Amino acid sequence: xxxxxxAIDGYSSCGKSTTAKAVAARMGYAYIDTGAMYRAVSxxxxxxxVSHTDPKAIATALENLHVSFNFNEKTGRNETCLNGxxxxxxxxxxxxxxxxxxxxxxxxxxxxxxxxxxxxxxxxGVVMDxxxxxTKVFPDAEVKVFMTADTFIRAKRRQVELLEKGxxxxxxxxxxxxxxxxxxxxxRSESPLTQAADAIxxxxxxxxxxxxxxxxxxxxxxxx
Ligand code: C5P
Numbered sequence: 001x002x003x004x005x006x007a008i009d010g011y012s013s014c015g016k017s018t019t020a021k022a023v024a025a026r027m028g029y030a031y032i033d034t035g036a037m038y039r040a041v042s043x044x045x046x047x048x049x050v051s052h053t054d055p056k057a058i059a060t061a062l063e064n065l066h067v068s069f070n071f072n073e074k075t076g077r078n079e080t081c082l083n084g085x086x087x088x089x090x091x092x093x094x095x096x097x098x099x100x101x102x103x104x105x106x107x108x109x110x111x112x113x114x115x116x117x118x119x120x121x122x123x124x125g126v127v128m129d130x131x132x133x134x135t136k137v138f139p140d141a142e143v144k145v146f147m148t149a150d151t152f153i154r155a156k157r158r159q160v161e162l163l164e165k166g167x168x169x170x171x172x173x174x175x176x177x178x179x180x181x182x183x184x185x186x187x188r189s190e191s192p193l194t195q196a197a198d199a200i201x202x203x204x205x206x207x208x209x210x211x212x213x214x215x216x217x218x219x220x221x222x223x224x
Pocket of ligand 1 (some may be wrong): 013036039100104130
């Protein structure tokens with residue numbers, strides 16, 4: 001059976017990652033969370049006080065940082081690693097969410113991440129979620145989904161996720177963060193968040209994760 005690329009793009013907190021992860025498991029494909037890569041870069045910039053306006057410092061940082069993924073057999077979780085260290089929990093915190101979209105506008109950062117993502121998916125058989133997968137990273141992806149959902153519903157979901165990880169965040173702060181990120185992501189000059197002409201729109205406002213997974217798997221089955 002031929003292997004394809006499934007690109008899942010869309011607004012923040014629509015359930016892209018959860019859906020993509022489950023679709024990958026169902027299909028025996030690799031799952032690549034490109035948002036985690038931008039989050040890890042943001043963490044590195046934060047830890048090393050890299051100025052967003054200093055091209056030399058950015059170039060040096062990009063030479064010195066390495067983002068990878070590791071499947072932890074013990075926990076059964078996919079972990080994002082920065083220079084070999086597990087940063088999975090750290091990159092999900094609000095202070096990273098509050099800086100990641102700015103970091104993601106930096107052209108050199110995008111070029112480095114897109115090149116790595118293209119290498120990771122070159123053999124196909126991947127489900128990749130992000131903002132520019134169907135438009136920039138893999139414009140030739142066989143399946144393209146563009147996810148959206150009501151902002152309040154997205155914020156509520158994010159609040160529950162953060163609470164499960166022990167971080168209590170005010171709903172208004174989450175709404176503000178989602179709206180700000182969506183705005184920055186959609187208006188940046190380099191590969192902005194936009195629905196690819198051949199992507200299929202999926203509004204997840206009133207869908208359960210299982211339904212979303214089923215919907216994507218059925219769509220993918222028609223392309224294999
Ligand atoms: O998917 P997640 O919400 O974790 O992504 C965090 C941020 O990373 C997004 O708000 C966006 O600014 C950036 N991002 C991006 N391009 C991608 C994936 C994520 O610019 N392909």
